[in-house]
Amino acid sequence: MPSPDCDLPSSANAIEAQVRDYFERVYRPGAAQFHGIVHVAANPTNGMIAFSGPMMRASGGFPVSRIGLLAPDGAVTLLGSDAANDSQPKWSPDGRRLAFLSDRDHGAGNFQLMIASADALDRATAPAPIAGEAVESFVWAADSGRILLQSADAGADAAGSAATARIGGGDGGERPSWMPTVETGGHDGLWRRAHILDVESGALQRVGADGQNVWEADWCGPDAVVAITSASPTEGGWYQTEIAIAPAAGGAFERFAAPEVEIAGVTAAPDGKTIAAIEGRFHRTVQLGSLILYDRATGAAREPDIGAQVSALAWRDANRLFFAGFAAPGSVAGTLDIASDTTVIEWRASGTAGRKVPYAIPEGDYAVLVPGHAFDRYPYLARSTATGEQMLLDLTPPDLAPVQARMKPAEVVRWQGRDGLDILGYLAMPQGVERPPLVAFIHGGPSHLFRDSWTFDNPLAALLVGSGYAVLFPNPRGSSGRGLDFASRVIGDMAGEDVHDILAGIDHVIANHPVDGSRLFVTGGSYGGFMTTWLVGQTGRFQAACAIAPLTDMRSQYFTAHHPEFLSLYSEGDPYDVGGTFDQRSPLAHANKVTTPTLLIAGEMDKTTPPAQAVQFHHALVLADVPTELVLYPEEGHAAARYEAQIDQGTRVLRWFAQWRDRN
Structure with a gap:
């Protein structure tokens, strides 16, 4: 790690050793180390808490999801083994059973339901799997005898901003290397559905009709199901959803409400009289918006003043x-x-x-x-x-102290956009470094946000701070967490005032904090990658840049990504309008002005911002004789998940910034 004068290791081997040490301390492969908690469930009768989260196998590879059981005396035991993924534990309301999702015996990512008795949790059994479908979520009925399942065709696209590209198990096994991939434009193999399982008999009842795609579902009293549905099963269809209700005995969903914004988290009170939902501008894996309550009898909607934007809902009682x-x-x-x-x-x-x-x-x-x-x-x-x-x-982890010793607690910073809009973000400073270089780290989205979270949900952030960089994590206009008006300010203005919010934040930090304003860097993934490539085409003040999973050309993005509707919604542009928004706000159109050394990183499995977006920008910089490097990970999707890929990516970013830190 750097000395106080920020003298970073100069060789690739030294930087890789530094990064590898970080990952070994934080993730402890093979040591059954949870490095996060994703789901939690409390048994209502015996005090046992079940939780799930990721850990790394000794062999590396992709993280495996495990379930832990926390007894009232503090003892922790693990269910299953790291040979399969177990996730989403939920106790039955009577506390007698634990249900969870697992891909045991089904292939990685092809989750099916498993159920265990509370007094024999190590002997879980699986109801008959749903043929050709993987279970994505489920909800126990209040009677503890039925389970509502929400499933997806095996092979359907995963969530738009998920790291992986597809729900597991859709290819039917090994494919000959010569076999082509065929697209027809149809929707076969992309649908999501709802089913009700009778726990005792194993009988399965379909809820909904063909042509109704079910994104989320919950019980609406004992005899009905409320869901978020769309006519299209594509990822773009998620931006065109409605709230619908169907009888639990089977039958089609009927529209209940059709908000003009995105919907998530739909849940009904135990008596079915009130329906709650999260509404706003957000993406499928970043659901944070306003709480809306609906009266089921009248359909009337209201937004209670709770003083927060919400991302998780659950009923304590009716x-x-x-x-x-x-x-x-x-x-x-x-x-x-x-x-x-x-x-x-x-x-x-x-x-x-x-x-x-x-x-x-x-x-x-x-x-x-x-x-x-x-x-x-x-x-x-x-x-x-x-x-x-x-x-x-x-x-x-037992050996984390050296990592934590290099990082100060994050500090909230506030500033104003050039139009006076209040903006906030977070500043992470390294310990023992005077006037460190400053990195602007831009989040994805744009409907996303930074919180004061462990490594800001990205190990690259901790690696940068631990290597002697100060890092600014801005939440410019368009970010989630500040209400619908704030989130909507980026609609029709991508790479507009949000850019100036970020630049104003950089200037604010330079003016008010002990950082080296002459050594600036910029990085980010997804929308943050888009903003990174846009910024280097507008200013030369950065020493170097790293764009991860970027959008660089709106027109080719529109025709190659699996959710073109997103781009239409947020840009308000038309791919056939030559000279319009798709041209004016595409970083590729300004690549001839770039002078900043730029590293581009993408996953070859990414369907959200396909790797061609990074390839095009890289080639444009090569032709302009600008220092650039392109890194494509063959097994990664929208973000690096494999242990080896994360180490490699962290090494490359630190090496790139170290190489160019004194360029000016």
């Missing part, structure tokens, strides 16, 4: 709705009494909980289970009550 969410600049959880419209905030932190967006669950009548973390705090599980917070499980 009149009390639990939520977790973001109240800038921190995270909160609380309960809304829907009859009196009163809200009690039951947990609040400058850090956060959950993975991409805040997540927590209610326990009993008043407690909250919080899978918490912060930039300088490794993930943990705590119980929050009116009397305080009780640590239940600290996941901190």
Whole structure:
């Protein structure tokens, strides 16, 4: 790691050793080390807590999802083995069974339901799998005898911003190397459906009709199902959804509500009289927006004032709705009494909980289970009550201290855009470095956000700070967590005022914090990659840049990505309008002005921003004689997930920045 004068290791081998040391300390491959908590479930009768999260196998490769069982005495046991993925544990309401998803015996990513008795959790059994489909989510019925399943055709596209490209198991086994990939324009093999499983008999009842794509589903009382549906099963179809209700006995979904914005998290009160949903501008894996309540009898909608944007919902009872969410600049959880419209905030932190967006669950009548973390705090599980917070499980690895010692706690920073709009972000400073170089790290989306989270949800952030860089994590206009108006300000203005918000943030940090304003860098993934390639075409003030999974040419992106509707919505452009938005706001159109050495990284399996986006920009810089490097990972999707690929990517980024840090 660097000395106080930021003298980074100069050789590739030294940087790789530095990165490898970080990953070994943080992930501990083969040591059964959870490096996050994704799902939590509390048994209502015996105090057992089930949780799931990722860990790395000794052999490396992609992370494996495991389920842990936390006993009331603090003992932790693991279900299954690391030979398969187990996820989404949920106890039956009577506490007698634990259900979860697993790809045991089905192939990686092809999840099916498994059920175990609470007194024999190591002997889970699987109902007959749904032929040709993988289960994505499920919900127990209040009677503990039925389970509502939401499934996808094996081979359907994974979520738009997920790292992988497809739901597992869709190719039917090994394919000859010569066999072509065929696209017809049809929707066969892309559909998502709802089914109800009778736990005792194993009988399966389809809910919904052909031509109705089910993205999410929940019970709406004992006799109905409420869902988020669309006519199109494509990833772009997710931006054209509605709330619909169908009888649990089978039959088509009927439209209940059709908001003009995105919908997520739909859930009905136990009596089925009230339906709650998250609505706003966001993406399928980053669901954070306004809480909307619907009266099922009248269809009337209202937005209660709870003082937060929400990302997780659960009913404590028919009149009390639990939520977790973001109240800038921190995270909160609380309960809304829907009859009196009163809200009690039951947990609040400058850090956060959950993975991409805040997540927590209610326990009993008043407690909250919080899978918490912060930039300088490794993930943990705590119980929050009116009397305080009780640590239940600290996941901190035994050798993490040297990593944490290099990072100061993240600091909230606030500034204004050039039009006076209030913007906020976070600044992470390295320990013991005077006037470090400054990196602007731009999030994806644009409907996404940075929170004070462990490594800001990206190991590259911790690697940069640990290597002596200060890092600014801005949430410019268009980011989630500040309401619909703030999120909508990027609509029709991608690479507009959001750019100036970021530049103003850089100037604010230089003016008010001890950083070296003459050594600036920029990086980001997805929309952050788009902004990175746009910025280097507009200014030469950066020493070097790294664009990960970027969008660089709107027209080719529109015709090659699996969700062109997203680009139409956010750009308000038309690919056939020559000289219009698709040309004016494409970084590739400005590549001839770039002078900044630029590293481009992409996954060859990425269907959200296909690798050709990085390839085109790289070739444009080569032709312009600008220093550039293109890195394509053959097994990665929209973000590097494989252990070896993460180490390689971190090494390449640090090496690239070190190579050019004194360029000017």
